Amino acid sequence: MVRTAVATIPLMLSERGMPVSETVRLICPMGRKHGEMWAGAALVLIGAVTIVLAPSAWLNLVLGIILVVGGAGLALHGFRIPVPTLEVEDGEFRYTRGRYIVRIPFSEVGSYYVLPGRTRSLGLCDVTGRPRVFPSVEGRRASRPYLPLTGLTSPARVDDFMSTVGIPPRDRSLTSGSN
Numbered sequence: 001m002v003r004t005a006v007a008t009i010p011l012m013l014s015e016r017g018m019p020v021s022e023t024v025r026l027i028c029p030m031g032r033k034h035g036e037m038w039a040g041a042a043l044v045l046i047g048a049v050t051i052v053l054a055p056s057a058w059l060n061l062v063l064g065i066i067l068v069v070g071g072a073g074l075a076l077h078g079f080r081i082p083v084p085t086l087e088v089e090d091g092e093f094r095y096t097r098g099r100y101i102v103r104i105p106f107s108e109v110g111s112y113y114v115l116p117g118r119t120r121s122l123g124l125c126d127v128t129g130r131p132r133v134f135p136s137v138e139g140r141r142a143s144r145p146y147l148p149l150t151g152l153t154s155p156a157r158v159d160d161f162m163s164t165v166g167i168p169p170r171d172r173s174l175t176s177g178s179n
Contacts, residue, residue, distance in 0.1 A: 025087040026161040029152040033081040040075025043067050084149050086122070086158075088165045093124075095147045102134055102147060112162050113170040114155045121146035122158060125170055 047067025054060040082098030093109050095102040110127035114120060123146040124132045131145040149158070159169065 023089040028084040028150045030083050030150045031152050033078050036078025037075050040071045043071025111170040119151050120149045120153045
């Protein structure tokens with residue numbers, strides 16, 4: 001009889017009660033990305049059907065090749081669109097959108113707020129309740145007090161993510177002002 005020993009790793013908790021070694025991630029859905037990928041796949045399929053139906057007609061061949069190449073290009077472009085990701089890992093809050101990365105020590109995040117609108121945004125406050133300022137994502141402005149999410153991102157999903165991580169909303173945090 002073979003016995004296996006199961007080693008238990010002690011789980012360290014952060015000051016907010018979250019396990020330090022656990023990763024919590026929220027990937028924001030992006031409608032344009034999915035739309036371009038599905039439209040590209042549909043164009044490739046239509047182009048392939050056009051070629052298969054009448055392979056001897058040069059017009060169908062040219063039209064089919066144009067549809068296949070255009071659809072593949074559209075699907076590739078949709079695949080390459082960066083999607084915003086929020087994650088907390090090893091005591092660090094991280095926002096990633098393509099090559100743009102914001103890293104904040106988890107202990108410096110006091111509260112959050114979600115800005116409504118067509119494209120939702122996430123604002124973070126420090127432990128004293130003042131909004132944090134981030135460099136611009138597109139480089140058009142010097143700085144902004146929020147991180148852009150997507151229009152399909154539900155505020156309820158952001159609230160669930162933040163409550164799982166242990167960051168209170170700004171209007172209910174102890175250190176927030178009268179906002």
